Amino acid sequence: MRSKFFKIIIFVCILAVIGIFYALKQYNKPHDNIRVSKPEMVMASGELIKAFEKDEITATRLYTEKIIQVTGVISDIQTSDDSGIITLKDNGSESSVICHLESGEELKRLNLQLGQKITLKGKCSGFLLDVIMIRCVLINERNE
Structure with a gap:
């Protein structure tokens, strides 16, 4: 029982770290360079x-x-x-x-x-x- 609880906690922590990494990556994503970008x-x-x-x-x-x-x-x-x-x-x-x-x-x-x-x-x-x-x-x- 205790082993199963720790596995769930570890899984949730891993998901949280992945979510934080993704959010930081999107937040720090550079803007498109409009001057050199081809218009759509x-x-x-x-x-x-x-x-x-x-x-x-x-x-x-x-x-x-x-x-x-x-x-x-x-x-x-x-x-x-x-x-x-x-x-x-x-x-x-x-x-x-x-x-x-x-x-x-x-x-x-x-x-x-x-x-x-x-x-x-x-x-x-x-x-x-x-x-x-x-x-x-x-x-x-x-x-x-």
């Missing part, structure tokens, strides 16, 4: 907005946590602490794509202007009346 999808800002407005559940499943390259026209530029926020607006919608820039992108942001067409690559984090993209990097600057 390439689209216009209007397409991304329309996908979320049409069927938010399906779009969340398709786009959330994916690296997306999006092209659109700048409607707003803001600074927040050490990084910037660029908003890409679609004329056919009240929503927009809000791109939170990766730190280190603020120097490039100084050359941007409202109405300028640009391409950004970042990780989609969902839809809250606007499509939210995080850790974005500027791919190109085009004056069109």
Whole structure:
């Protein structure tokens, strides 16, 4: 009886150690390098907005946590602490794509202007009346 109890205690301890090791490994996992990562999808800002407005559940499943390259026209530029926020607006919608820039992108942001067409690559984090993209990097600057 006592031997069986000790085996159970040892088994539970081993499972706890494995669980702690796994949790620490996931917590310390490095972020994807957005700049060198290949985008999983390439689209216009209007397409991304329309996908979320049409069927938010399906779009969340398709786009959330994916690296997306999006092209659109700048409607707003803001600074927040050490990084910037660029908003890409679609004329056919009240929503927009809000791109939170990766730190280190603020120097490039100084050359941007409202109405300028640009391409950004970042990780989609969902839809809250606007499509939210995080850790974005500027791919190109085009004056069109």
